[in-house]
Amino acid sequence: MTAYTAPVRDIKFALFDVIEAEKLYKHLGIASADRELMDAVLEEAAKFTQSVLAPLNAIGDDHGCVLDKNTGAVTTPPGFKEAYQQFVEGGWTGLTAPEAMGGQALPESFGAAAKEMIDAANLSWGNYPLLSHGATEALKHHGEDWQKEVFLKPIIAGRWTGTMCLTESHCGSDLGLLKTRAELKADGSYAITGTKIFITGGEHDFTDNIIHLVLARLPDAPAGVKGISLFIVPKIKVSREGVVGDRNAVRCGSIEHKMGIHGSVTCVMNFDGAEGYLIGQPNKGLNAMFTMMNTARLAVGLQGLGLIDRSYQGALQYARDRLQMRSLSGAKFPDKPADPLIVHPDIRRMLLTCKSLAEGSRMLALHATTLVDVLERSGDDEERKAADELLGFLTPITKALLTEWANECTYHALQVFGGHGYIAETGMEQFARDARITTIYEGTTQIQALDLLGRKIMQLQGAGMRRFLAMIQAFCEANATKPELTEFILPLAEVTRQWGELTMEVGKKAMSNADEVGAASVDYLFYSGYVSLAYWWARAVATANAGDYPEDFKTMKRETARFYFARILPRIHSHAAAMRSGTAPLMALDAALFDS
Amino acid sequence: MTAYTAPVRDIKFALFDVIEAEKLYKHLGIASADRELMDAVLEEAAKFTQSVLAPLNAIGDDHGCVLDKNTGAVTTPPGFKEAYQQFVEGGWTGLTAPEAMGGQALPESFGAAAKEMIDAANLSWGNYPLLSHGATEALKHHGEDWQKEVFLKPIIAGRWTGTMCLTESHCGSDLGLLKTRAELKADGSYAITGTKIFITGGEHDFTDNIIHLVLARLPDAPAGVKGISLFIVPKIKVSREGVVGDRNAVRCGSIEHKMGIHGSVTCVMNFDGAEGYLIGQPNKGLNAMFTMMNTARLAVGLQGLGLIDRSYQGALQYARDRLQMRSLSGAKFPDKPADPLIVHPDIRRMLLTCKSLAEGSRMLALHATTLVDVLERSGDDEERKAADELLGFLTPITKALLTEWANECTYHALQVFGGHGYIAETGMEQFARDARITTIYEGTTQIQALDLLGRKIMQLQGAGMRRFLAMIQAFCEANATKPELTEFILPLAEVTRQWGELTMEVGKKAMSNADEVGAASVDYLFYSGYVSLAYWWARAVATANAGDYPEDFKTMKRETARFYFARILPRIHSHAAAMRSGTAPLMALDAALFDS
Secondary structure, three states: HHHHHHOHHHHHHHHHHOOOOOHHHHHHOOOOOOHHHHHHHHHHHHHHHHHHHHHHHHHHHHHEEEEOOOOOOOEEEHHHHHHHHHHOOOHHOOOOHHHOOOOOOOOOOHHHHHHHHHHHHHHHHHHHHHHHHHHHHHHHHHHHHHHHHHHHHHHHOEEEEEEEEOOEEEEEEOOOOOEEEEEEEEOEEEEEEEEEEEOOOOOOOOOEEEEEEEEEOOOOOHHHHHHEEEEEOOEEEEOOOOOEEEEEOOOEEEEEOOOOOOOOOOOEEEEEEEEEEEOOOOOOOHHHHHHHHHHHHHHHHHHHHHHHHHHHHHHHHHHOOOOOOOOOOOOOOOOOOOOHHHHOHHHHHHHHHHHHHHHHHHHHHHHHHHHHHHHHHOOOOHHHHHHHHHHHHHHHHHHHHHHHHHHHHHHHHHHHHHHHHHHHOOOOOHHHHHOOOOOOOOHHEEEEEEEEEEEHHHHOOOOOHHHHHHHHHHHHHHOOOHHHHHHHHHHHHHHHHHHHHHHHHHHHHHHOOOHHHHHHHHHHHHHHHHHHHHHHHHHHHHHHOOOOHHHHHHHHHHEEEEHHHHHHHHHHHHHHHHOOOOOOHHHHOHHOOOOO | OOOOOOOHHHHHHHHHHHHHHHHHHHOOOOOOHHHHHHHHHHHHHHHHHHHHHHHHHHHHHOOOOOOEOOOOOOOOOHHHHHHHHHHHHOOOOHHOOOHHHHOOOOOOHHHHHHHHHHHOOOOOHHHHEEEHHHHHHHHHHOOOHHHEEEEEEEEEEEOOOEEEEEEOOOOOOHHHOOOOOEEEEOOOOOEEEEEEEEEOOOOOOOOEEEEEEEEEEEOOOOOOOHHHHEEEEEEEEEOOEEEEEEEEOOEEEEEOOOOOOOOOOOEEEEEEEEEEEEEOOOHHHHHHHHHHHHHHHHHHHHHHHHHHHHHHHHHHHHHHHHOOOOOOEEEEEEEEOOOOOEEEEHHHHHHHHHHHHHHHHHHHHHHHHHHHHHHHHOOOHHHHHHHHHHHHHHHHHHHHHHHHHHHHHHHHHHHHHHHHHHEEEEEOOHHHHHHHHOOOOOOHHHHHHHHHHHHHHHOOOOOHHHHHHHHHHHHHHHOOOOHHHHHHHHHHHHHHHHHHHHHHHHHHHHOOOOHHHHHHHHHHHHHHHHHHHHHHHHHHHHHHOOOOOOOOHHHHHHHHHHHHHHHOOHHHHHEEEEHHOOOHHHHOHHHHHHHO
């Protein structure tokens, strides 16, 4: 098992220096966001995740969760429950929640920084608060006052947790197919009946009550996604007055045996006329669901970031310690029996891939979450609109790319370990198994790609993208005369121009053939991610150069950026070529002829 | 769990039609290689792998292997031992072994076709015969007559199995560091002492005896790889006369808990003055080891191929059955609640990636193994030299690419299943876990890349590559006037030209800086793999066009080739750009500054 060292220095650099979040927080009037306090909180988060959560990661993987078939109760891995208790006592469950609801009202982007540490330390454990956070967002934005009082406050206080009950066995990406029914009862509540699958945290032993947010259909609901409503269904009944009553008719029927995230329980939940309350308007459940979902998508992006960084740390340590073969350009440590792995160029290629994607992803994700803060806290309509458009554009990129890169980087990190990486005890293979779910849940990479190209570019006419391009252009112009940045600004400007052209080109083709969107979408998504990261890396160098940092730090950022531009950014060429080949190579073969 | 259907049609197409193996077998005078017999054997192999091995795959993953710490005995998963007994009774252990040793003397390339099926059906189980095959090759080429009689015959008969004991805890890729000692005893045998790790099949319950081939150092051996000798160390002692004696002082100390291939036992083997016999000359163990290793590298490439095809079969079935969302270009099955996944362009992209890499890899791998046949059976020195050079060039490409693609394709196949792919019961996640070892064992992708660029291109001055380029050129010239092939021949000729240029370019840079080899090697390896497959895909279309096949088959091959050229081959652009950026972006950052 590798230890975890929270990257506090780089988080501060990204959030406070590159993204200039303090300035934004002041502008938004977030009184709680005092720098001294935030620095202290980051140190506390580092301490908690390093010393409490990280040591439980392998234990969670080994033990998994256990269902008692008779009672439907789930026991989480040893130590998980106690860690949650410490988390609650530390006030972490309410870190970014409104003060009026008992929270500390810190910015969401600041919460994201803490969340990265949680996910890096123990992704499975982090899923429980992640789901509560999603439920918090849905209740905060769509719940009635009494619902906030009765359900939201205990979730924010950590006394209860939340879930998202969307998927059914026959519908994953396609929620329009869902069958769970809701019937109005005489007292104004609803009876919910149906079976949901893949419910993270659907049952556990952290808290007495669990608040399920459940998508279901009313009897007269229109077919498809326009006939979906959202309901609150507590495990233990709670009256409108907040009085806790009997066990509700919802029960965990079984739990899944998964490739990874063993400590995060995945439940089949049976609702058998369970008592529930409608959130928001009938048949408008998808709106509320998207509030949860968008939050959760950024959160899963952060999971990807956490895994990249954690597995990189393991690989880096190993590459420094493990002696194997001599450098091709002559022994570097002739007094030792062999040179450390880190002298070998391809080991460096793998390490620097992880490093440049970790630090780059951090800027991308933290910036996206600052837009959530603007959206939630700005009083200026135009500013909120701008943030909304940009966030809508960046969310699928953040979710998909950070999770795809997590899969790539956990692969590289394991490879650095060689055969030792394949053995459970080094911990590297767990990261790879845990990473594999992140490109699937909360919308697969394919769904993110359709959201980006089909909705954010085509339907919304690229409003968010134009704002992002303007940011890049402004940055390039502001730094055009700095010779030390030319090596980054010139290629950035060029690939940004190509990105715009490619977008127009794909968009035009899609007007005459809707399948062009699907055919181009995933390559377009990757292309967009690589250009976005080039922007953030150029900004990182600009920030480091301009700031009061040690020379070593400046060198580190500059060389990592150089690596990114030389070795990672050229991937866009393959994506562009694939995209430009259009639909024919994908659609020509009859489905009956796919067999070998 | 997905069923397995052995791709007999495509194996015959690749081996007999595209590669024209029958003609070669006749030329080499391989009497056993009668087409009617071979067709019957392929059908038998299909039957055995589909009905016996495939159903044991998930069982092997679930149960794993169990070590009795007291006796050092290992119990393999339920059914594995019985399947091995059937395998032996069917005569499969001697399929390609010489008749004089009790084998059936079928060509190695034909054996490779059967091996693909074994690996697709049950990779873990297949590791036991794989290791025996490696030991067979080493004994066949380097063993003394009595050693062949006493040790080789029982292995070929399947009564005993073989292992390769190379790795020690401090030396994996770097065998020069190994410490296991061998001391000559009065009777001419040796006492072997040391600990080997990662020994596949080091202990099991298939057979009474296990023949370990062990790398060790003689007392006066030079340091490094020039002081390594190879020894036969049986689990149960066997005299030079073949009399089976007492238990030898070799014992399995523990077994590894791994990410995948749970049915394939991975042992720590303790040699405590165990009785062994030298194979070949003292200090020349590396030669004999490379005989095993090259065989094993092609074999692991076939494992990759097996996993690509097996996971593709699962994904294809699911994509046809699973209804989810409507086609963007309008409902394709309006009478159903949703369209099947296979209507969606990006699902097709993932499927066709797997399909084109599976069928392409099959041609690449089977062709490489025909060179083994030439090397072993041709009486013409020049022909053998040519085969040897070409095989040396194609082995690292085959091993590395087929296993890297196995990781990519098992990723795609799981992704097609969405959340259901992450659950153990669908079987898809096992393929991904099993695939992960294949880019590591028998030489990591990094080692293959250095072998290709450092040794086969630089040291051997590209002799093998020139032969391969000549094959491509001859094919392009022979088909230059066929308009239906132009779309493949033109880009193939062009990328082949670029490949040659790039090779010269990298080679030149490497003359002045040895680190250039390491910096370019993995990208060069991938580049080479993609061009190689373009050649095979062009040949596949040419063969299909020219032959007496149903129109549907011709269409299928042509469209899959088009997909490959449009969507996969462009990956070379990114690899070329990365390579051309040279060593600086990799080597500039001081090892101390890699932390975030």
